[in-house]
Amino acid sequence: MLNRLRAKLLSLSFKSIRRVVIGIFARWPKDLERAIIIGDTVNHLLMISPLRYFFKFRIPSSIDTKLYDLSFPSPLIAASFKDDISSLIQWQLVGLGGMTYKTVLKRPSEGNQRPRIQEIKYDRRYGLINSLGLPTKGVKYFIDNFENRKLLSFNRPIGISIGGNSIEEYLEVFNMINSRVQDSSFNQFFYELNISCPNTEDGKCLSDDMEGLRMLLDKMRKSCLNVIVVKVSPDSTQENMFKVCETLVSVDRCAINLGNTKYITAESVGLDKKTFSKDGGGLSGVGLFDMTSRNVELVASNFDIPIIATGGISTYEDVISVLGKGATLVGMASQLVIDPFQVPQINSKLSNEN
Numbered sequence: 001m002l003n004r005l006r007a008k009l010l011s012l013s014f015k016s017i018r019r020v021v022i023g024i025f026a027r028w029p030k031d032l033e034r035a036i037i038i039g040d041t042v043n044h045l046l047m048i049s050p051l052r053y054f055f056k057f058r059i060p061s062s063i064d065t066k067l068y069d070l071s072f073p074s075p076l077i078a079a080s081f082k083d084d085i086s087s088l089i090q091w092q093l094v095g096l097g098g099m100t101y102k103t104v105l106k107r108p109s110e111g112n113q114r115p116r117i118q119e120i121k122y123d124r125r126y127g128l129i130n131s132l133g134l135p136t137k138g139v140k141y142f143i144d145n146f147e148n149r150k151l152l153s154f155n156r157p158i159g160i161s162i163g164g165n166s167i168e169e170y171l172e173v174f175n176m177i178n179s180r181v182q183d184s185s186f187n188q189f190f191y192e193l194n195i196s197c198p199n200t201e202d203g204k205c206l207s208d209d210m211e212g213l214r215m216l217l218d219k220m221r222k223s224c225l226n227v228i229v230v231k232v233s234p235d236s237t238q239e240n241m242f243k244v245c246e247t248l249v250s251v252d253r254c255a256i257n258l259g260n261t262k263y264i265t266a267e268s269v270g271l272d273k274k275t276f277s278k279d280g281g282g283l284s285g286v287g288l289f290d291m292t293s294r295n296v297e298l299v300a301s302n303f304d305i306p307i308i309a310t311g312g313i314s315t316y317e318d319v320i321s322v323l324g325k326g327a328t329l330v331g332m333a334s335q336l337v338i339d340p341f342q343v344p345q346i347n348s349k350l351s352n353e354n
């Protein structure tokens, strides 16, 4: 009861402070990234101070779930979108059952030019559009830093998301990371293949190349027993999504993540064409929920494969709905930046359900 009240108060304060920071720092010129950088800095200071314990919520024991042999104390996990360690620590403290690192590419990349992330409103609620273009510090930096002591101390599963511009690049990144993962004493890493990569020079990506995906999965499976998740885009056709599922059911210990951001133009959501350095970007947040829910239902009724439902999940009702339709885990990105204190409130409601 007290914890629920604390979560609600923190929720209200977080949302109000966030609005003030966005109002002041992201208005002229319009660029949400400035507010994000300020928010991350403040959060970092909080996370290295004793005040971090104020963010700590116990996960009720009755809501744990399994993905093969990986044990998640809550079905809520952080989708792959952030590699800032302090943010990841904050989300573990509020009660996520696990997390996924932001996609790693072979070489460091700055991503697209700013502005490249903006906030939009649907149905009087907030969502995001980003055309970040996968900024990454590259695989060499990643392998020196992914075994972060504080993150590992939560002892919850950690996903490593891999991207690439070709099969060879995916494999190279995987092999470099995997040699460290196999030597690690932490045994709860899983892999996620981000196959909706927007950076390929010829506009093609792994989601169009089932033979390539199959070959990559076979090679990964020969090198490790870790769970492998494939994350598909809501821009994929149903036929394509089903082909990915057919491939996954034939490889051991695989799961599907439905899904990623959805491409839209800035103009189609009422933004000025020039609010972005590109014409559009990936939509995330509440506007994706109906599609996520429909895709979970479609895959669960046609394939025997574990599902992570990602896209537009923001409330207890959303979580219950996708779990009821057959999802094992629920990925969250936008809601974690809009209000991370929804997590303990959802966990608490889930435990009353059990």
Ligand SMILES: Cc1cc2nc3c(=O)[nH]c(=O)nc-3n(C[C@H](O)[C@H](O)[C@H](O)COP(=O)(O)O)c2cc1C
Pocket: 079, 080, 081, 082, 102, 103, 117, 128, 130, 132, 134, 161, 194, 231, 259, 260, 261, 283, 284, 285, 286, 288, 310, 311, 312, 313, 331, 332, 333, 334, 335
């Ligand atoms: C700022 C931002 C960066 C993201 N970066 C990645 C990424 O590196 N890899 C990936 O697979 N998905 C990435 N995503 C997609 C999210 O993981 C998630 O699939 C998507 O945002 C839908 O979930 P949501 O509606 O809860 O935000 C990103 C999303 C956002 C908003």
